[in-house]
Each structure stands twice: as structure tokens, then as C-alpha cells.
Amino acid sequence: MNEQQRLFFVQAESDYRVLRLLQSxxxxxxxxxxxxxxxxxxxxxxxxxKQAAVKTSHAAFSKFLRSIAGDDRVxxxxxxxxxxxxxxxxxxxxxxxxxxxxxAPDLAGDGPTPEYxxxxxxxxxxxxxxxxxxxxxxxxxxxRVLLDFLDxxxxxxxxxx
Amino acid sequence: xxxxxxxxxxxxxxxDRQWRVFLDDLSKARSQRGRSTVGELPPNPNRDQVAAWLAxxxxxxxxxxxxxxxxxxxxxxxxxxxVEANTLLTALPDEEVTPVDFGLNVEGLDFKLLxxxxxPDQWKEIVENRSQLPPGWILDGSQRFGYxxx
Numbered sequence: 001m002n003e004q005q006r007l008f009f010v011q012a013e014s015d016y017r018v019l020r021l022l023q024s025x026x027x028x029x030x031x032x033x034x035x036x037x038x039x040x041x042x043x044x045x046x047x048x049x050k051q052a053a054v055k056t057s058h059a060a061f062s063k064f065l066r067s068i069a070g071d072d073r074v075x076x077x078x079x080x081x082x083x084x085x086x087x088x089x090x091x092x093x094x095x096x097x098x099x100x101x102x103x104a105p106d107l108a109g110d111g112p113t114p115e116y117x118x119x120x121x122x123x124x125x126x127x128x129x130x131x132x133x134x135x136x137x138x139x140x141x142x143x144r145v146l147l148d149f150l151d152x153x154x155x156x157x158x159x160x161x
Numbered sequence: 162x163x164x165x166x167x168x169x170x171x172x173x174x175x176x177d178r179q180w181r182v183f184l185d186d187l188s189k190a191r192s193q194r195g196r197s198t199v200g201e202l203p204p205n206p207n208r209d210q211v212a213a214w215l216a217x218x219x220x221x222x223x224x225x226x227x228x229x230x231x232x233x234x235x236x237x238x239x240x241x242x243x244v245e246a247n248t249l250l251t252a253l254p255d256e257e258v259t260p261v262d263f264g265l266n267v268e269g270l271d272f273k274l275l276x277x278x279x280x281p282d283q284w285k286e287i288v289e290n291r292s293q294l295p296p297g298w299i300l301d302g303s304q305r306f307g308y309x310x311x
Contacts, residue, residue, distance in 0.1 A: 069219065
């Protein structure tokens with residue numbers, strides 16, 4: 001990792017630890033989702049900083065998944081021996097990952113975000129009172145698969161990003 | 162079945178929660194549609210084969226990607242240039258659209274992969290030749306990959 005990558009990694013890891021802490025304490029969904037969105041965006045930027053400066057943050061997580069689809073080093077490090085298994089894993093989490101990414105204020109438009117009441121110009125709803133559909137998805141098998149994959153990425157990133 | 166315009170008008174009537182469910186289901190449906198097996202590369206693949214393989218992978222892995230253009234003309238021998246239409250992108254005012262080096266790392270391949278992510282509107286301008294691509298990127302001789310028609 002270069003220095004820019006290291007800086008983003010320590011911050012992403014810190015966000016992720018807070019996410020797991022909030023989750024274990026049963027804190028409101030919006031807070032867990034906020035940290036999930038932030039930690040995945042920063043983790044993506046750790047990887048993307050490998051090549052060059054990353055000017056934009058939006059859609060970084062999906063960009064990251066596309067990038068590691070063609071990275072044998074990351075695949076090997078995470079223990080996927082065949083490219084078919086690797087593709088299947090990435091495809092399996094893609095739509096949930098996109099839903100997490102859409103929680104970012106710059107992608108949410110006037111819609112719900114876990115961070116601020118909305119719509120921005122005339123708020124009528126607050127995140128803590130809102131039932132986020134993506135939260136329901138995270139409680140299901142696919143959500144556990146995504147979080148397990150993120151655990152592995154955070155564990156192995158220092159060696160393969 | 163509703164056409165895209167009618168579908169958009171209906172979707173505009175949804176409340177906040179229904180809108181979130183709609184977006185998530187839309188992305189799920191879209192990613193299911195692209196789930197054909199990408200398959201392995203042939204032995205000693207050439208640049209065109211690698212580009213096609215990567216384009217299909219990106220369509221399969223990212224539900225935001227709807228179309229991919231491969232631009233081989235005048236590209237350096239070991240450089241793969243892809244333009245990808247991404248429905249998850251929002252164009253920001255005065256934001257420069259620049260290709261990102263994806264850091265391709267596949268054993269036996271020695272190609273540099275550059276990806277230009279664009280919004281659907283920017284994509285339309287590019288394919289209609291109304292928008293400038295990065296310097297040296299040429300639309301002539303491009304190859305398009307996308308979801309098969311329903």
C-alpha cells in the first residue's frame with residue numbers, strides 16, 4: 001500500500017469497527033447503515049488509490065467491485081481458487097452493494113439517506129424514524145454474505161490492495 | 162408492459178420507502194438479467210478477447226452498468242480502453258470525465274485497463290459523437306457490449 005492507501009485504510013477500518021459495534025449493541029438502523037456506506041466507500045478508495053488519485057467518491061464501491069473482478073491477487077488472497085467462484089461471489093453481492101452505495105447523500109438525491117433528514121430543501125422525514133429496505137436485506141442470508149465478504153476484505157487488504 | 166417513460170411516471174408517484182424498494186428491486190432485477198456465465202479466457206488471449214471478457218465481467222458484476230464500448234483504434238498495443246454507461250453515476254457541474262486505471266492483475270496478461278465511467282446522458286452524447294472522448298480515444302472501430310434485448 002502507498003501512503004494514500006494506508007490513510008484511507010485506517011479510516012475505513014475504524015468506520016467498519018464502529019459499524020460492528022453499533023450493530024452488536026442494536027443501535028438504530030440508520031446509524032449502522034451510515035457507517036456501512038462510509039466504510040465501504042473508503043475501502044473502495046483504498047483500492048482505487050493504488051493507481052492514481054481518486055477525485056470522485058460517488059459510485060466508488062461498485063467501481064471497486066468491477067476492479068477486483070479482474071484482480072487475481074485479491075482473489076487468491078481471499079481464497080477463491082477459480083475465477084468462476086470469484087465472479088459468482090461478486091455477482092451475488094452486487095445488487096446489495098449497489099443499494100448500500102445509494103445511501104450516500106450525493107447519490108440519494110431528494111430521497112432517504114441515513115445521515116440527514118430529507119428532502120434537503122424542506123425536510124419531512126428523519127433517518128432514525130425511517131424503515132430502510134436495505135436494512136431488511138442485510139438481515140437476510142445475502143446481507144450476512146456481504147458482511148462476511150467485507151470482514152475478509154478488511155482482514156486481507158493490507159496484503160493485496 | 163409499461164414503456165420506460167410510463168414506468169418512470171409511475172415510479173415518480175411512489176412514497177420514500179416504496180421508492181427505495183423500487184430502486185433496490187430494479188438493481189436486483191437488472192443484475193439477475195446479466196448473469197450469464199462469463200467463462201474463462203482462452204489460452205494466450207489477444208487484446209480483443211481480453212477486452213470482451215472484461216466487458217462481460219463488468220456487466221455481470223455491476224448492476225449500474227448497462228453498456229460497454231471497447232475502443233481499440235489507435236490505442237497503445239497493451240492498453241484496453243472501455244467506456245461504461247453507469248446508471249449509478251450523477252454528473253456533477255464542471256466535473257471532468259477522466260478514465261480510471263483499474264489495475265488489471267490477471268496472471269499471464271500484460272494489459273493496462275482504462276475505464277471511462279459515464280452517465281447514461283453522457284453515453285448518449287458519446288455514441289452520437291457529440292461529446293469529446295479523452296484525447297486519443299476514438300469511436301471508430303469500437304465494439305459494443307450490453308444486455309441482450311428482452
